[in-house]
Amino acid sequence: MAVKAAVLASGGGSNFENLVRHAGGIGIDIEVMVTDQQDAHAIRRAGRLGVPVRVFQRGDFESGAAHEHAITEALHEFEVEYVLLAGYMRILSRHFIETYEHRIINLHPSLLPSFKGKNGIADAYDYGVKVTGVTVHFVDSGIDTGEIIAQEAIEISENDTLEVLEEKIHSLEYELYPKALKKVIEGVE
Template sequence: MTKRVVIFASGGGSNFENLVRNSNDIGMEVIGLIVDKPNAFAINRAEQLKIPYSIFDRKEYKSRQDFESDILEKLSEMDVDYLILAGFMRILSTEFVDKYDRKIINIHPSLLPAFRGATAIYDAYMYGVKVSGVTIHYVDSGVDTGEIIAQKSLYIEDGESLDSFEEKIHQLEYDLYPATLKKLFKGDVRE
């Protein structure tokens, strides 16, 4: 059965676009995009892909509670099975996460639990690790602390530039996220 998903993004939206383009193979219908920045390039991608989107500019809200309340209200109008985070740079509250327990999935550009947070690619590179990778995990109220669903590693070559390393991480994301979601939605990964 096809899963109805809403994707959350904050920036460029390359993972969002990749998921939309692979949605039939994954077994999902992308019914919307939620962004928290009015200038996010993900909006342009949504327009090109004819995906409805909603902007919830965090700067326009007095509190995280108000911000999340409006998002939850929007989601309540939709028949959604999963929330898929693809570069959404906000920490969701426990109250928000509890409403979608084990139904919020995130992608992170490191082998968690190493290098949590927004600068994981840079942090891993500067630390000098020889192996890094990508993690798909359930979202909890912590920072990249949810249960791991899938991981895939890659090697950082001697003398490799940060740009090259970052590009390899993104390519790995574009492969791993759709493959993992497909398995999850088919029941091949425990929910």
């Protein structure tokens, strides 16, 4: 039986769509896509894919706690077991993380622990490293500090522009995230 999951996304949603397309092979059912941006392109992707959407803009709530409480209520409504982050650009509170302890998984566009934070690709490129990559990890109360599930490296060639590197990273994300999630889900069964 498939594990019920939610995807949290803030932007374009290409990794969300990739997860939906691979869900059967991973062993998950994506029950809902949650976003904090009412104009996120991920909403249109979810509509095309038939995945329910819940929008919770931070500004619509009096506090961060109220915002996360609304998200948690939606996740309970859909009986979500795992929370998958795919470009979700908010830092989750300790309380939220403890609610889904060891069941929130993030995709990060660098080889952690290097280049943490929201600009991992550009930071690696600007620093001039010759190798970067993608990391899938459990979320803990730090920023990009949770237990690593999987990593894969990619070389940066002299001719790579930032845009070329971004394309390489995204292609690698599309391969690694489903494989890493399958590994986690098979370990649960």
